Amino acid sequence: MDGLAIVADVPRIERHPDLYFDNGDVVLRAPISSEGRILKYQLFCVRKVVLSAHSDVFCNLFADASENVGPAYDGKPLINMVDEATEVSHLLLYLYDPSRYLLRASHPDTPLELIGAAKLADKYVMPRVRAAMVRRVAMDWPTTVDQWDVRQAEIRALEELITRADYPRYIVVAQRTPEPVAAINFAHAHGCPEILPAAFYRLATINVGKEWSLLDQFPHPSVTLFARWPLCANEDLLRCMRGEQALADYHAAVYERIRSAEPLAERCRAPYGVGGGYWNGRPSALSQCAHFLQTLCEARWGQVPTDDPLKALADLLDYRSTMDDFLPVGAFSAGLCDECEAELALWVTQERMALWGRLSDHFKLK
Structure with a gap:
């Protein structure tokens, strides 16, 4: 051999x-x-x-x-x-103590350490070992929008914990979160393309100036995410740039759709802004719900593209807790009518699922 x-x-x-x-x-x-x-x-x-x-x-x-x-x-x-x-050491460590990798969830170094070990497992004909390594890396990356939401909730909980004044430990969120470039390289090398949409989406949310080697130079605790940008192949950098542009175009399109009252119920119960009466067809631009949605759109969605449209879409539903921050005193304090609120929730859910399904196209992964 x-x-x-x-x-x-x-x-x-x-x-x-x-x-x-x-x-x-x-x-x-x-x-x-x-x-x-x-x-x-x-x-x-x-x-x-x-x-x-x-x-x-x-x-x-x-x-x-x-x-x-x-x-x-x-x-x-x-x-x-x-x-x-x-590479030999990580292969042997996995054989002797697999819990070293299996029990540390969301560790940024896992794909970096196992990419060479999986290569040797393939070279020396260890198919079950290699398959287990691939599964271990893949399990840190969501493949559905629901799984993505769970991971994001975990990150937000960690951010809230370490920024508390009474929390005594120094923790960097990036050291408790899967790192996208290493995961992308692993996926290319070992055939697990199902993790690429989430990994590229994560990478697109990280500023190119947040390079991994600078992580320790930031004050602790830090909620900033970092990426191993120097390890990113040129073709993957191009994919990331194309994906960012596609998401920016998507943001602009959704802005116009929200402004046109697309997410509202056809039988909106909110009264006209003038002349009284109720709208029995498509919501009028004069209806209180349409006016409120336009105000919500400007405050929560805006015209400037966000780096995380999945979160921005979800934030549209959480408007009641912050209405006082973006509405004039006494203006549209009731928010949306029941029918329009239900329609908006359904629209956001469908829109987020559709966006997730298009990530492969946005980042040119197919």
């Missing part, structure tokens, strides 16, 4: 701090490289049975090695691997 060989020399080396076990019966040696140059080698002392249980490749290798006298280290067979030590 390409990438594995018995070695005859032992260059400058270091033992892995967590993966050099006293009861191991084979030593793996893998290079630590920088810009294509090998700096040193890292050693892993593990049990053959752990690797053999998951991979016929390793099982056959160890069987062949046991029949030949080869180099040894620390009294154990020494196997050379051309794979990067970082």
Whole structure:
């Protein structure tokens, strides 16, 4: 198998701090490289049975090695691997302690750490291990608008918690939230396109100046989200830019639709603004509901595109708690009539589901 060989020399080396076990019966040696140059080698002392249980490749290798006298280290067979030590370490960590990855929900480093490990799992024919890694990364990213709302609620709850004056801990939201660029790279490498709409939508909400390396320079606690922008491929940057433009165009279109009273009930019960009487057809621009909706549109939706139209749509329904902030004193204090309020709720729900379904088109993912 390409990438594995018995070695005859032992260059400058270091033992892995967590993966050099006293009861191991084979030593793996893998290079630590920088810009294509090998700096040193890292050693892993593990049990053959752990690797053999998951991979016929390793099982056959160890069987062949046991029949030949080869180099040894620390009294154990020494196997050379051309794979990067970082990738080898995460593969072995997953095999020895999968809870390290499975039990840390929404961690920004999970796809970054497992992208190389999943590659090795594929190379050394560990299909179940690779599939489990793909599922682990995918589970952090919603595939429906309802799942997205749940994740957003978790983020908002964390933001509220860490900004409380009496909260004693320093927490950065970005360190408790999946990071989109690493997830996008993982999805491209390992075939889980179902997470791409949510990952690109998240990326489009993050300012390009919020680069991951700057995270620790911000005061704590921080509710700002960051992204690993330097790791984003050029074609994905272009997808993000196209998606942002598509969302801006969508925002402008929805502004006109709301202003035209599209979300209101056909049998609106609100009276005309002049002359009394009730509207028995499409709501008139003179009706109180239409006037209120236009005021709500200017205050909550506006003409300036938002980076999160899913949230902006949902905010249209939460107007009663903040009516005093955007309405003149005593003006339209009743809000919408019952029929129009129900129609607006249905319209927003359908609009958000439709927008979610179009994210793949907006970001040119198909």
